[in-house]
Amino acid sequence: MTKRVGIFVSGGGSNMRALVDDMDASHPATPVVIVSNNADAGGIAWAKEAGLATVVVDHRPFGQDRAGFEAAISDALDPFDLDLICLAGFMRVLTAGFVTPWRGRMLNIHPSLLPKYRGLHTHARALEAGDTEHGCTVHLVTPELDDGPILGQARVPIRAGDTPDDLAARVLQQEHILYPSVLRRFASDDLTPLML
Ligand code: GRF
Numbered sequence: 141m142t143k144r145v146g147i148f149v150s151g152g153g154s155n156m157r158a159l160v161d162d163m164d165a166s167h168p169a170t171p172v173v174i175v176s177n178n179a180d181a182g183g184i185a186w187a188k189e190a191g192l193a194t195v196v197v198d199h200r201p202f203g204q205d206r207a208g209f210e211a212a213i214s215d216a217l218d219p220f221d222l223d224l225i226c227l228a229g230f231m232r233v234l235t236a237g238f239v240t241p242w243r244g245r246m247l248n249i250h251p252s253l254l255p256k257y258r259g260l261h262t263h264a265r266a267l268e269a270g271d272t273e274h275g276c277t278v279h280l281v282t283p284e285l286d287d288g289p290i291l292g293q294a295r296v297p298i299r300a301g302d303t304p305d306d307l308a309a310r311v312l313q314q315e316h317i318l319y320p321s322v323l324r325r326f327a328s329d330d331l332t333p334l335m336l
Contacts, residue, residue, distance in 0.1 A: 143169040143223040143327045148230035149176050153183020154312065155228035155249055155319050160190065162320035168327035173220045175213065177232050193220070199232055210238040226323060227281065236283035246281040247326065249319050251311050253293055254279060258286035263304040263311065274298055274307055276315045278322040278334075292322040292334035 145163070147156045153174075160171045174187035177199040187194050195216040202209040209232070227234075227248040239246065252262040254277040266274040275295040282288035294314035298307060314336070322334050 142167075144172045144221060145169045145224045145226055145323075145327075146173045146175055146217060146220060146222045147171060147226045147228050149174060149181055149183035149228050150178050150231040151181055151183065151229050153181060153186055153229065155315055156183045156226075157186060158316040158320050159226060159228065159323060160187075160192070162324070167324060169224065169323060172222065173217070175217070175230075177209075177230070183229075206233075206235050207237055210235060214238065224323075224327065225281075226319070228319065233285060234281070239281055239283045243282065244280060247278055247291065247319075247323065248281050248286070248288075249315055250277050250279065250286045251308065251315065252286075253277060253295065254286060254290060261304075263307040266298065267302060267304060267307065272298055274311060276311050276318055278319055289331075290333055291326060291331065292318050292336070294318040294336040 147159060149156045156174060163169055163171055171192060173193040173195055174183060175195045176184050177197060179196045184194050184196060197212045197216060199209050225242055225246040253275045257265050273295050275293055277290055278292045279290045280288040294317065296310045296314055318336055325334060
């Protein structure tokens with residue numbers, strides 16, 4: 141049966157677009173809602189244009205009340221009867237209260253070769269470390285940040301003179317290949333890591 145997917149974005153949503161574009165009739169999953177904490181996210185505008193349902197829950201009125209923010213998202217998601225969640229550039233940390241019920245059913249893409257460089261500024265950190273390669277990882281989400289079983293990785297070379305932006309652009313191209321490929325396999329119950 142086709143898996144019902146919710147995709148969480150905070151920004152431009154290029155990974156979301158890559159996922160949605162890949163979910164054609166042959167795909168084991170279908171996008172049913174795009175979720176954001178940011179009403180102005182480019183990804184939300186694109187989703188509306190594409191005729192997809194959207195849910196926006198602004199995190200700011202909740203302040204430090206992460207549980208309240210997450211409860212509002214859960215309530216809004218209830219009617220969509222989701223099987224899977226794909227985090228795609230969703231820039232809010234989700235607590236164990238939200239993550240645990242979705243364990244094994246929530247994926248994230250992170251712009252580094254995990255376990256290297258959890259958290260932010262991954263491209264600058266790879267350059268500062270003098271690494272010769274970098275990349276991106278799709279993993280299952282667990283309560284620990286940017287942790288959880290790895291479902292796939294793609295590698296890119298680091299070239300002399302690269303800036304963090306150069307590297308980010310090179311990695312992002314691979315993200316757009318890796319994430320849809322991993323989701324196809326995962327939604328077909330194939331958890332074998334995909335190493336590109
Ligand atoms: C991607 O690099 C993703 O890995 C990171 O944030 C960026 C989001 O880009 N977490 P986009 O919104 O998918 O274009």
